[in-house]
Amino acid sequence: MSKHEPQPSAFSRFLGEMRRRHVVRFSLGYAAAAFVVLQLAEILFPAFDIGDTGLRILVVAVALLFPPAVVLAWVFDITTEGIRRTDDEAPDDRRLEPGSLLPRVSLLVLTLVIVGVVGLWMARMGVLDDPEQAGAQAADGEPALVAYDASVPIRSLAVLPLDNFSGDGGQDYFTAGLQEELITQLTQIAGLRVVSRTSVQRYHDAETPIPQIGRELQVDAVIEGSVRRDENQVRITLQLIHAASDTHVWAHQYDRPLTDVLGLQSEVALDIAAQIQAEVAPDEVTTLRRVAARDIDPEAQDAYLRGKYELAKGTPEGNRSALQFFETAVGEDSSFAPALANLAGTRFLVGMADSAQAPRALARAQEEAERALAMDSTSVEAHEVRGLILESLREPAAPGAANTPPEMPLVLGVDASDLDSAWVTSLSQLGQRIATQMRSRGVRLQGASLDQRLLGARQLMAAGLFDEASVMLSDLVDDAPDMAPAWDLLARTKIAAGDPQGAVGAMEGHSARGGDDAPTPAQVRSLQTAVNREGALGYWRWNLERLEARAAAGQRVSPMDRAAALAATGDDEGAFTALERAVAQQDRNLATLERDPVWDGLRADPRFADIVRRSRALRHAPGDAGPPGGDPRR
Numbered sequence: 001m002s003k004h005e006p007q008p009s010a011f012s013r014f015l016g017e018m019r020r021r022h023v024v025r026f027s028l029g030y031a032a033a034a035f036v037v038l039q040l041a042e043i044l045f046p047a048f049d050i051g052d053t054g055l056r057i058l059v060v061a062v063a064l065l066f067p068p069a070v071v072l073a074w075v076f077d078i079t080t081e082g083i084r085r086t087d088d089e090a091p092d093d094r095r096l097e098p099g100s101l102l103p104r105v106s107l108l109v110l111t112l113v114i115v116g117v118v119g120l121w122m123a124r125m126g127v128l129d130d131p132e133q134a135g136a137q138a139a140d141g142e143p144a145l146v147a148y149d150a151s152v153p154i155r156s157l158a159v160l161p162l163d164n165f166s167g168d169g170g171q172d173y174f175t176a177g178l179q180e181e182l183i184t185q186l187t188q189i190a191g192l193r194v195v196s197r198t199s200v201q202r203y204h205d206a207e208t209p210i211p212q213i214g215r216e217l218q219v220d221a222v223i224e225g226s227v228r229r230d231e232n233q234v235r236i237t238l239q240l241i242h243a244a245s246d247t248h249v250w251a252h253q254y255d256r257p258l259t260d261v262l263g264l265q266s267e268v269a270l271d272i273a274a275q276i277q278a279e280v281a282p283d284e285v286t287t288l289r290r291v292a293a294r295d296i297d298p299e300a301q302d303a304y305l306r307g308k309y310e311l312a313k314g315t316p317e318g319n320r321s322a323l324q325f326f327e328t329a330v331g332e333d334s335s336f337a338p339a340l341a342n343l344a345g346t347r348f349l350v351g352m353a354d355s356a357q358a359p360r361a362l363a364r365a366q367e368e369a370e371r372a373l374a375m376d377s378t379s380v381e382a383h384e385v386r387g388l389i390l391e392s393l394r395e396p397a398a399p400g401a402a403n404t405p406p407e408m409p410l411v412l413g414v415d416a417s418d419l420d421s422a423w424v425t426s427l428s429q430l431g432q433r434i435a436t437q438m439r440s441r442g443v444r445l446q447g448a449s450l451d452q453r454l455l456g457a458r459q460l461m462a463a464g465l466f467d468e469a470s471v472m473l474s475d476l477v478d479d480a481p482d483m484a485p486a487w488d489l490l491a492r493t494k495i496a497a498g499d500p501q502g503a504v505g506a507m508e509g510h511s512a513r514g515g516d517d518a519p520t521p522a523q524v525r526s527l528q529t530a531v532n533r534e535g536a537l538g539y540w541r542w543n544l545e546r547l548e549a550r551a552a553a554g555q556r557v558s559p560m561d562r563a564a565a566l567a568a569t570g571d572d573e574g575a576f577t578a579l580e581r582a583v584a585q586q587d588r589n590l591a592t593l594e595r596d597p598v599w600d601g602l603r604a605d606p607r608f609a610d611i612v613r614r615s616r617a618l619r620h621a622p623g624d625a626g627p628p629g630g631d632p633r634r
Helices: 010-020 023-044 052-075 102-124 131-140 169-187 197-203 210-217 258-275 282-293 298-311 316-332 337-352 358-375 380-392 429-445 450-462 466-479 484-496 500-513 521-534 536-552 559-568 572-585 588-593 597-602 606-619
Strands: 076-079 082-085 156-159 221-230 233-242 247-257
Touching: 023 052, 052 102, 156 169, 156 197, 156 210, 169 197, 169 221, 169 258, 169 298, 169 380, 197 210, 210 221, 233 258, 247 258, 258 282, 258 298, 298 316, 298 337, 316 337, 337 358, 337 380, 337 429, 358 380, 380 429, 450 466, 450 484, 450 588, 466 484, 466 500, 484 500, 484 536, 484 597, 500 521, 500 536, 521 536, 536 559, 559 572, 559 588, 559 597, 572 588, 572 597, 572 606, 588 597, 588 606, 597 606
Parallel strands: 156 221
Antiparallel strands: 076 082, 221 233, 233 247
């Protein structure tokens, strides 16, 4: 070559050397082979119960092995005579690099070291970790924070136990009562899910981080604060905290005279609703403001809060003590509707503990509940007490029938067939306590049927007591392993409690025990793969396919079950269509609308709040103890 000819650039010579050493051809072949391997792995891994972690490791290995493979392709070549080191001589007798093997080995070692460092870094960053195990570790440790977006409305709340800053432990009843009153008022907002007081009490005096509380309770935000009582004044300090980001969204201090402290909770509820962009219907605003506008006799208020505190103990002694306090409150202020409603409910609880006195006590409790409703037709507690009393009487006593003879026939202990089929959904703490005692008494005296136990679990779930419902259902499927609705509801309670792997376990148990509608082992493996990949969403996708298959086979599918699956998988319009059908059919599972997290994605839509209000109207319809027709097992 003449020295006057233009010399090729170093880059051109490098490309020419790559072609001569067949590096480009090798790279294309490696990419094609890797694609085939990954496609086969995606098909075969689920068949051998190898989850997403195995596939993730394979993808990372294929990517990390590429650089060392290219270096080897540079150094060695595959020929008809076998694998040999590529000649250093270029076709034009120019050497691209020295002929010594040392630079080649050094390049290979350096590549392997770099790849190894990258692999270790990815492992430390958790790229190769099982997402389920990573989630469990996060639950045990400090939760990861996310950025707070003020444009995203808050649709679920937990009111944590308030701190007593009065310097007097004897005021604990006062602080606890204000917490329960605030929960009661917030619960009246149809577009908001409020966790029950029972579920949040475990965080009393606990040092649990707010993000962890939010994840465990599956709420967007929490309310925490303190109460200081000083003679005739009270100071309440509250903070609204966005749970996932641990961001303080709002804080306010309220100073009020004692005569205004219960009404203040309604004012606080409206303030919180404004901060979280919750839509409050005009009738809800009217109700809350009416409560806030009324001054209450301080003695009546104090007796009322003491009664609530005693009632929360859940003991026979506490119930009897609460009854006396509520009688005192009503005696001090006969127009105090909440005290009268709680008096009726507590009398019901005490009466059930004494079979001889039960008929007279229930008749008197019904009369008191009717009076409470006459004072305040919007009272959730009064509606629930009245409905639960009517559930427990064969022939409801007429209002004012305080002298009904003791031989009045009762369902309790005689025929529990109507006991747990209550259309009344216990949203208040009082209603939950009564319903729980009704169930336990029916089981103790006679033994509830399988359907009654299933419906009792549904009521617990409707009240947001998912762990308690899960325990009841676990016992139920042990006694009746072929009861498919119990297995399905057990999986639902696990999902509602934030435990998708528990739902997989429930379906595994159903598959192993067999029976009608039991999933096949292949379906369970499919569910496991879906849950590993998408968590609770994977369960809902799998469940929706099952429900659609049942419907296609001519089996009855609860519109509420279908609506829940559609809502969870993002089909809002389909969910609303199913919900309208559920209202038309008076589906008893409408009770889950208020406390089940699956509906949180719909709560910002005014249509959802309207459906909640209509379902409440169905539950509180006078003289209607339950929806007509329908399969109680669904």
